[in-house]
Amino acid sequence: MKFAVQVLRGPYNNQASDTAYNFVKAALSKGHEIVRIFFYHDGVINVNNLAEPPQDDRNIFARWTELGKDHGIDIVACIAASKRRGVKEGHIIEGTRISGLGQLTEMTIEADRLITFG
Amino acid sequence: MKFAVQVLRGPYNNQASDTAYNFVKAALSKGHEIVRIFFYHDGVINVNNLAEPPQDDRNIFARWTELGKDHGIDIVACIAASKRRGVKEGHIIEGTRISGLGQLTEMTIEADRLITFG
Amino acid sequence: MLHTVNKSPFTHNTLTEAARFATKGSVILLIEDGTLAARSGSKHEPALKEIMSRNDVYALEPDMKARGVGSVAEGVKLVDYDGFVDLVAQHKTNTWL
């Protein structure tokens, strides 16, 4: 089945990023397709590449990059939301991109299921 | 009277930054001293200099810089919280700095009043 | 003591919890979404009246106006940011997040 995933909260501050990641991993292992992961609201901070998370905890940023690399998942942060929060082209993690809400629209239309984590 | 101000939420996402700013402006105009403004949790995003807020709305980032410049207020973002959220030395707005929780401790001790916005 | 509350009473239990810790003479200040508690005619008004029987309740007028809170429950005192500063100068402050 085709899943689209929206994440609305920032990494570490809220658990939404973690739950989304664990959900996506499980969905992939069950053979589902992830159409796209779209970050909105504070969720856009997930793609910031200037973070240096504590060594003794999970690295949320590196996890998204790996997920994109290993499974070819399209990972997009909303440009309007990014501009308000200082997430900027040139300072985002590998394998992600910044784009418009059209990407959210598209994935919602295309997917069998939209699930939001926030 | 000496006030110390702590802000715990990110700009635009929550109103806390706005309320803190309006409070500080009023306190200064009434002759109070602001010992320091300390950003913690997602509050650290207030000092990110990569943001480009919409032209037709207030610029929260520019407001902090002006406040620091016009009134010589010390504005500090917590380093541990900043590292988790991608706020980094070299990418912060003018007139602010990144430092440790010792700065929160110091201002709490020194001020007559600590007020938290979150 | 000044207790500030910035969450809506319709969705969060923050105001109820803050009121439990307000001693005689303590003051409660509603700000941001917390000012939604100061509407008259809502389901929450009796609880607000109960709190006001023990503690003074203020509301930040700029936040009320921003939310189009037309009619203010009787007994709620309105302050602007200057009044907010005065309350903090008069009392130690606890913020109920």
Add this chain to the structure above:
Amino acid sequence: MLHTVNKSPFTHNTLTEAARFATKGSVILLIEDGTLAARSGSKHEPALKEIMSRNDVYALEPDMKARGVGSVAEGVKLVDYDGFVDLVAQHKTNTWL
């Protein structure tokens, strides 16, 4: 329909609100802080039982274990992330933030 709830029932009215919109056959899944609703012996348990009289309630076990929720209220079904995925595959999903 699958309704997910990630807020604590002790501090937010989210679960109560979600339950009001759950039709017959709809399923509620508690995740994150929402799993605190699945504790047995809490003030919220009667409300949970009331909800379970109409709708199946699941709780995400990894989140329960993370919160040390020792004793689970009778009737709550536990799922792991695989089970969460299956529920989403079976139902359209609405997230109650």
Add this chain to the structure above:
Amino acid sequence: MNDGTGNVDETENDQNVKKIMFVMRSAPHGTIYSYEGLETVLIMAAFEQDLTMVFIGDGLFALVKDQMTDDIGIKGFIKTYGVLDDYEVEKIYVDRISMEERGLVPEDFAIDIEVKEAEEIAAIMENQHAIIPY
């Protein structure tokens, strides 16, 4: 059928029209959620999707008339709701219990809304391709 001008065939286009419901539960100004939510609605309306907006809980306050935000220094967005009509977003529902609990009446709102019971809203919800909460 593609007419060679780059326009997509109408029929094919219709297959891409999905029922999408926005569940608006956030009060305005305290958080940006209701504003950013409205931005999404406008984009999806431009994509000509079959949209429904449902206001539940404190989401209703986003629609209240006479929001004067000058003193908090935040740009208000109540006027933006007026644009929904131009975009043919016309299914705008308000949950009756949420309204009554907040002491609101339909005349308090800046735009035309239809008051519905939770059961009616739930039934419409069941009929959607996707639900987006803000």
Add this chain to the structure above:
Amino acid sequence: MNDGTGNVDETENDQNVKKIMFVMRSAPHGTIYSYEGLETVLIMAAFEQDLTMVFIGDGLFALVKDQMTDDIGIKGFIKTYGVLDDYEVEKIYVDRISMEERGLVPEDFAIDIEVKEAEEIAAIMENQHAIIPY
């Protein structure tokens, strides 16, 4: 008096010891607030302030034993509370009503706490130099 070694005089130091109360109301893991709050407590303890921690509402869940976070992939921090004793943070209070409403008993907590009535906590609150909420 400064002894010339750079050590601050004891008496002067004592004047800088303030009563500071942390009001912990956040559940663990769903947000980072209770964890980042604990980080602040430990720093202030290192500055040898006179600290009190009060757990109210869902804040109590941060202290519950047997939090197993492996399956959510988040580093747990319940063990860090054990350090408080080393830092001589000993005034750790739990609100009785919050505890009972959640079906918790003192034996559920990973560290020694004292159960107090809201009135007692409020009285201690009145006596502080500053209150810090997380």
